Amino acid sequence: MRKRIVIGQAGGPTPVINATLAALADGLISNHDVSYVLNGYEGLAKGAIITGGEAIHTKIADHRSIPGACLGSGRYPSTEQSLSDALRNLRSWQMDTLIMIGGDGTMSALSRLERMANKEGYPLQVIGVPKTVDNDLGGTDHAPGFGSAANYVAQSVLDSSRDLMSMNNFEQVRILETMGRNSGWLAAASGLFCQHEEEGPHVIAIPEIPFDKVAFLKKVDYALTKYGHALAVVSEGVRLPETGSQSNSVNGREVLGGISESLKQEVHDTFGVNVRAEILGMNQRSLSLAVSSRDAEEAGWAGTHATKLVEEGISGVMVSFERDQSPVYRVKMKEVTLEKVLTIGERKLSKEFIDHPERYYEWLRPLVGEVMPVYPAPVRKEDNYVSPKA
Amino acid sequence: MRKRIVIGQAGGPTPVINATLAALADGLISNHDVSYVLNGYEGLAKGAIITGGEAIHTKIADHRSIPGACLGSGRYPSTEQSLSDALRNLRSWQMDTLIMIGGDGTMSALSRLERMANKEGYPLQVIGVPKTVDNDLGGTDHAPGFGSAANYVAQSVLDSSRDLMSMNNFEQVRILETMGRNSGWLAAASGLFCQHEEEGPHVIAIPEIPFDKVAFLKKVDYALTKYGHALAVVSEGVRLPETGSQSNSVNGREVLGGISESLKQEVHDTFGVNVRAEILGMNQRSLSLAVSSRDAEEAGWAGTHATKLVEEGISGVMVSFERDQSPVYRVKMKEVTLEKVLTIGERKLSKEFIDHPERYYEWLRPLVGEVMPVYPAPVRKEDNYVSPKA
Numbered sequence: 001m002r003k004r005i006v007i008g009q010a011g012g013p014t015p016v017i018n019a020t021l022a023a024l025a026d027g028l029i030s031n032h033d034v035s036y037v038l039n040g041y042e043g044l045a046k047g048a049i050i051t052g053g054e055a056i057h058t059k060i061a062d063h064r065s066i067p068g069a070c071l072g073s074g075r076y077p078s079t080e081q082s083l084s085d086a087l088r089n090l091r092s093w094q095m096d097t098l099i100m101i102g103g104d105g106t107m108s109a110l111s112r113l114e115r116m117a118n119k120e121g122y123p124l125q126v127i128g129v130p131k132t133v134d135n136d137l138g139g140t141d142h143a144p145g146f147g148s149a150a151n152y153v154a155q156s157v158l159d160s161s162r163d164l165m166s167m168n169n170f171e172q173v174r175i176l177e178t179m180g181r182n183s184g185w186l187a188a189a190s191g192l193f194c195q196h197e198e199e200g201p202h203v204i205a206i207p208e209i210p211f212d213k214v215a216f217l218k219k220v221d222y223a224l225t226k227y228g229h230a231l232a233v234v235s236e237g238v239r240l241p242e243t244g245s246q247s248n249s250v251n252g253r254e255v256l257g258g259i260s261e262s263l264k265q266e267v268h269d270t271f272g273v274n275v276r277a278e279i280l281g282m283n284q285r286s287l288s289l290a291v292s293s294r295d296a297e298e299a300g301w302a303g304t305h306a307t308k309l310v311e312e313g314i315s316g317v318m319v320s321f322e323r324d325q326s327p328v329y330r331v332k333m334k335e336v337t338l339e340k341v342l343t344i345g346e347r348k349l350s351k352e353f354i355d356h357p358e359r360y361y362e363w364l365r366p367l368v369g370e371v372m373p374v375y376p377a378p379v380r381k382e383d384n385y386v387s388p389k390a
Numbered sequence: 391m392r393k394r395i396v397i398g399q400a401g402g403p404t405p406v407i408n409a410t411l412a413a414l415a416d417g418l419i420s421n422h423d424v425s426y427v428l429n430g431y432e433g434l435a436k437g438a439i440i441t442g443g444e445a446i447h448t449k450i451a452d453h454r455s456i457p458g459a460c461l462g463s464g465r466y467p468s469t470e471q472s473l474s475d476a477l478r479n480l481r482s483w484q485m486d487t488l489i490m491i492g493g494d495g496t497m498s499a500l501s502r503l504e505r506m507a508n509k510e511g512y513p514l515q516v517i518g519v520p521k522t523v524d525n526d527l528g529g530t531d532h533a534p535g536f537g538s539a540a541n542y543v544a545q546s547v548l549d550s551s552r553d554l555m556s557m558n559n560f561e562q563v564r565i566l567e568t569m570g571r572n573s574g575w576l577a578a579a580s581g582l583f584c585q586h587e588e589e590g591p592h593v594i595a596i597p598e599i600p601f602d603k604v605a606f607l608k609k610v611d612y613a614l615t616k617y618g619h620a621l622a623v624v625s626e627g628v629r630l631p632e633t634g635s636q637s638n639s640v641n642g643r644e645v646l647g648g649i650s651e652s653l654k655q656e657v658h659d660t661f662g663v664n665v666r667a668e669i670l671g672m673n674q675r676s677l678s679l680a681v682s683s684r685d686a687e688e689a690g691w692a693g694t695h696a697t698k699l700v701e702e703g704i705s706g707v708m709v710s711f712e713r714d715q716s717p718v719y720r721v722k723m724k725e726v727t728l729e730k731v732l733t734i735g736e737r738k739l740s741k742e743f744i745d746h747p748e749r750y751y752e753w754l755r756p757l758v759g760e761v762m763p764v765y766p767a768p769v770r771k772e773d774n775y776v777s778p779k780a
Binding site: 009012013015036038039042048050055056059060062063066067068069070071072073074075076155156159160161162163164165166167168169170174276278279280281282283285286287288289290373375376377378379381383 | 399403428429438446453456460464465545546554559670676677678680763767769
């Protein structure tokens, strides 16, 4: 059956979100009437779509490996009013199917839209395709976007550690702040490539563990004393007991960030050393240099699997990755009900991975593309040190 | 003549500074007694060196493509006392030759050391090898380290622009702050890869041009109105007329940074939009993912040329790149007196390049490796826009 389908992107972009979109277009344009909605749920509510036609499909295919959500994404509040406007527009466009690429907010809005449509007797098929750099989406082993972001974080932290190490007569402590919202997946990924104890990260703070200032400073102190420098990684979602999280509200949405700056002051006051706080920033979700080839490939698979769901008439689901238990990395493409995704809620780093970083790294390695930079042991004073004769 | 040679690294690292060091070791270890000084001028003053031997040479060769200065670098004040201590150590070690890889501070200290040695009748050969991500070193067409940093900045800004573009219903202005000290080379490199007007940077502020708030805000306004978002790039060395530069003093050295945060407030107050300020950070001088292959290669050439100067007994010079006037990019390795380097002082972006960005880009393109990411034109509303029927 030829369907009228509209596809959109929502939430913070990833460097591979357009790979998912391109795969959807590839799979659907020959048998269906495909349109694209601009700026995610805002475009649905306000009625801004681009209808099919060779030119737009080609343009979307050209964006396959370009970061950012090429249709426009954004954060638009999913109020009853905006969803009801969206539904009215979908009906007026006579859409059979709505496919949204997004994270947990997107899945929640999709689920509500489906329920509202059902109530009106409008047989709207809704399909969610996952994307998130934070990896906090339930119902899937992982989501496209995370592997590239983790690769960026791991490589940045390794390279930054070599930089810090060589400057430790000038700067002794560096605190790097990662994305991740209320989950520690990205911050915990920071140690993936480090192989020598000087490199660090010498301490990682994640939202899953209540922040313990004394323990944090103790680890900094240990590294400072032993190596002359300490590299700390802290997730944006970490809350300081006294002040709560570091966040601002923008358009009613909590935007995290700034914990590293508070800790900088703390470390400086405690040890009297030179401390730099740095936010790893938007490059985590956009730098094309850090794209994991596997992540990009899987982002395409997610789109392709969604096209199968369209044909099968399945609705109210999110595409999901199920990892085989085999020693070789292998995933099966599945789907999971939106209800289940929402019931699971924000997915945290598991206790097993927190307690056993090596198990987490083993789980993570295939997602960043299995490229493991091999850095030699640092040059050390002990490498034949000559004390002054003078 | 078999010489006793000591090699060091000083100042902020680059991702290719170890390529220079490895090339020096490659060229010198068979015919000379080579030692390495730890932590730059601090190691010279305090007498911390690693003497030759197969193991350390191998370790240094292994660091060829690793970011950070593997011998330790740092910022150590070049006081009369510390230089005199350094000279005493060099004499006690019976060194014939001192080779330092560094920037303008390094060259200045080298020159003073040579003068002091001459005065004592100590025939010390001194050779400087350039490195800087800021490209503010005179007497050379460019310096190793800059090409990779420029590549990082250009790619980050392009990718960040695609991210911003897709989120402009949430975040309207992004201000990215680059390194560069008192020169605008890096900030001006930010537009190198951008090909579509929506991408920006829509305004670039560099230290060479007195900051004009009205003009800056006007350009932001223009982009905001036309595209719905504005991307600004500002060099850390830009001074606000009212407050002067944003800097802190660390160990007596001015550390720049923070101008983007001041401008964020200004833009927010003027337009009432959501603004993000972001410092591109240490990745500019360390991220291995952004290394330009030409930059890495040339960093090796600089080291190799220094080995020739050792053999020729030339002293008081810095290795220099001279660019051919041919249409094809080609450089000659030369040397320039330290005196000349110091007379030129901090090199600024030329008026020609400021007035004609396309000439600057043409000059810059070979240094970042001639890889030009080709991004398709953004998806636009005009690509067949359907207004709501509802």
